[in-house]
Amino acid sequence: MRLLRRLLPHPFLTLLLTLVWQLLVNDISLNSLLFGFFLGIVIPVVTMPYWPNRPKLRNIPMVVEYILVVLYDIVIANIAVARIVLFKPDAARNPAWVRIPLELRSPEAITVLAGTITMTPGTLSADLSAKGHSLLVHCLDTEDPDAVRDEIKQRYERRLKEIFE
Amino acid sequence: MAFAAELLISFFLIVSGIFGFVGSFGLLKLSDPMSRMHAPTKATTLGVGGVLIASILHSVFVDHHLSLHELLITLFLFLTAPVSAHFIAKWHIHRHETPASLPDAGEDGVWATHDIEDDEDVAEMPR
Numbered sequence: 001m002r003l004l005r006r007l008l009p010h011p012f013l014t015l016l017l018t019l020v021w022q023l024l025v026n027d028i029s030l031n032s033l034l035f036g037f038f039l040g041i042v043i044p045v046v047t048m049p050y051w052p053n054r055p056k057l058r059n060i061p062m063v064v065e066y067i068l069v070v071l072y073d074i075v076i077a078n079i080a081v082a083r084i085v086l087f088k089p090d091a092a093r094n095p096a097w098v099r100i101p102l103e104l105r106s107p108e109a110i111t112v113l114a115g116t117i118t119m120t121p122g123t124l125s126a127d128l129s130a131k132g133h134s135l136l137v138h139c140l141d142t143e144d145p146d147a148v149r150d151e152i153k154q155r156y157e158r159r160l161k162e163i164f165e
Numbered sequence: 166m167a168f169a170a171e172l173l174i175s176f177f178l179i180v181s182g183i184f185g186f187v188g189s190f191g192l193l194k195l196s197d198p199m200s201r202m203h204a205p206t207k208a209t210t211l212g213v214g215g216v217l218i219a220s221i222l223h224s225v226f227v228d229h230h231l232s233l234h235e236l237l238i239t240l241f242l243f244l245t246a247p248v249s250a251h252f253i254a255k256w257h258i259h260r261h262e263t264p265a266s267l268p269d270a271g272e273d274g275v276w277a278t279h280d281i282e283d284d285e286d287v288a289e290m291p292r
Binding site for chain 1: 243
C-alpha cells in the first residue's frame with residue numbers, strides 16, 4: 001500500500017493524464033494507452049514539489065453536479081450576453097462592481113470560483129482583495145448588485161465549499 | 166439519415182457563427198473597457214463550442230470514426246479564457262481605477278492590485 005502511494009502520489013492526476021493523452025493521440029490502442037499511463041506515473045512524481053498542500057476532492061457526485069450546472073449556465077450566459085450586446089442601448093445598461101465576501105479559503109477553490117464567475121451570466125471576476133477575503137466582480141448589466149452577490153454565493157460557492165472543504 | 170446529419174452539423178456551424186459575430190460586435194459596441202471584456206469571454210465560448218460540436222458530429226456521421234480531440238480544445242479554452250480575462254482586468258484596475266472608484270474591499274481594506282508596498286519599480290517605468 002505504501003509503495004503504491006509512492007508510485008502513484010496523485011491517482012486522479014494519473015488517470016486524467018492518461019485520458020488526456022488518449023485524446024491527444026485521438027485513437028485508443030494498447031500503445032497509446034501504455035504510453036499515456038507511463039506519462040501519468042512520471043509527471044505526478046516529477047511535479048510533486050509544486051503541490052505541497054493539494055486539496056482533497058471530498059464529494060465526487062457534487063463535482064459532477066457542479067460541472068453540469070456550470071455548463072448549463074455557460075449556454076445561458078452566452079444567450080444573455082448576446083441579447084444585451086445586440087439589443088440593449090448602451091445608455092440603458094447598468095454596469096456595476098460587486099464585492100463578494102469569500103467563505104472559501106483554499107486557493108484552488110477560489111481559482112475555480114473566479115473562473116466560473118468569468119464564464120457565467122454577465123459577470124467577470126476582476127481582482128482579489130489584498131489577503132484573499134473578497135472577490136471583486138464586474139457586472140455587465142444589473143439592477144440589483146446584492147442579488148448578483150447572493151446568487152453567486154448560493155449557486156457556486158456553496159457547492160465548491162462542499163467539494164473542497 | 167445523411168441529410169439529417171448535415172442539417173445538424175449546419176445548425177451548430179450557424180450557431181457558432183452567430184455567437185462568434187456577437188462576441189466581436191460586442192467589442193466594438195460596448196462603451197467601457199470592463200464591459201467590453203464580457204463579450205469575448207462569453208459569446209466566444211459558445212462560438213468556438215459550436216464549431217467543435219459540429220466537428221465531432223462530422224467525424225462521426227461523415228468520416229465514420231469517433232474523434233474527441235475537440236473536447237481537449239474546449240477544456241483548454243475553459244481554462245485559459247478566464248485567466249487572460251483576469252489579466253486584462255488587473256491591467257485595467259492598475260491604470261484606470263483608484264481605491265476610491267472601486268467598492269469597499271471589506272476586511273482586507275484594499276484590492277490586491279492596489280496593494281503596492283513601495284512604488285520604486287513603478288516610478289522607474291518609462292512613460
